[in-house]
Amino acid sequence: MVSKHKENESILIQAFRRLLKEQCYGSQGQLAKALSAQGFENMSQAKISRLLSKLGAVKIRNASNQMIYIVPDELAVPKSKQSIESVVLSVKNNGMQIILKTGIGGAPLISRMLDSMGESAGILGTLAGDDTIFIAPIKASRIDEITETIQNLLGVKGGN
Numbered sequence: 001m002v003s004k005h006k007e008n009e010s011i012l013i014q015a016f017r018r019l020l021k022e023q024c025y026g027s028q029g030q031l032a033k034a035l036s037a038q039g040f041e042n043m044s045q046a047k048i049s050r051l052l053s054k055l056g057a058v059k060i061r062n063a064s065n066q067m068i069y070i071v072p073d074e075l076a077v078p079k080s081k082q083s084i085e086s087v088v089l090s091v092k093n094n095g096m097q098i099i100l101k102t103g104i105g106g107a108p109l110i111s112r113m114l115d116s117m118g119e120s121a122g123i124l125g126t127l128a129g130d131d132t133i134f135i136a137p138i139k140a141s142r143i144d145e146i147t148e149t150i151q152n153l154l155g156v157k158g159g160n
Contacts, residue, residue, distance in 0.1 A: 012040055016151060018050050024068045026059075028052070031069070088156045093147045098135035100150070107133045114150070121153065122146035 015038055016031070025031045029053075032043040051057075055071045077102040090100050102110055111128035114121070114135060122145070124136040137146045151157065 013051065013055070015040065017055060020055070020057060020069055020071050021157075024066060026066055026068050041124050088154045090158075091147060091151045091154065091156055093143045096140055097144060098137060098147050098150065099134040100135060100145065102133070104131050107131050110154070117153070121149055123150075 013017045015035065019025065019031065019034050021154075023034070025034065028048040031048050032045065035043045035048075042088055049118050052069060057069045057071045059067050059069055071147070087102050088110060089101040089103065090099075091101075100107075100110065107128040107130055111126040111133045114123055114126050114133070117123060119138055122138050122142060124138050126136070135150070137143050
């Protein structure tokens with residue numbers, strides 16, 4: 001049986017997501033007032049901040065040049081129940097770029113994770129297909145070191 005707290009939290013999250021999709025809100029105060037108007041009590045700035053974070057909301061400039069919160073599907077935090085080690089099959093390089101092979105459908109998730117690591121891991125950028133990721137290193141002269149860093153981060157060997 002689902003607890004009342006979890007059920008209420010789920011209803012709050014659904015309402016919050018709906019507000020962000022249907023209206024333009026530029027401040028956490030505006031969001032708190034809108035939720036209060038829908039019957040959600042004690043909506044503090046801290047609660048709004050946690051909800052924004054939980055949903056992966058970002059603030060962007062819209063067509064009217066206003067800064068508003070949105071929850072874009074393409075920026076949503078990817079989730080997987082599989083371990084990274086079971087998704088990544090190999091990580092190799094050809095001296096110019098690093099090629100990472102995954103199980104079917106695994107590349108977008110791993111690519112997003114690698115992009116978030118960025119230059120601190122030696123990664124200039126990634127391009128993901130369904131099961132293959134092309135990784136551009138910051139410097140081709142450091143490609144072996146960067147490949148090894150990626151292998152260590154993902155807990156995999158060079159490959160099959």
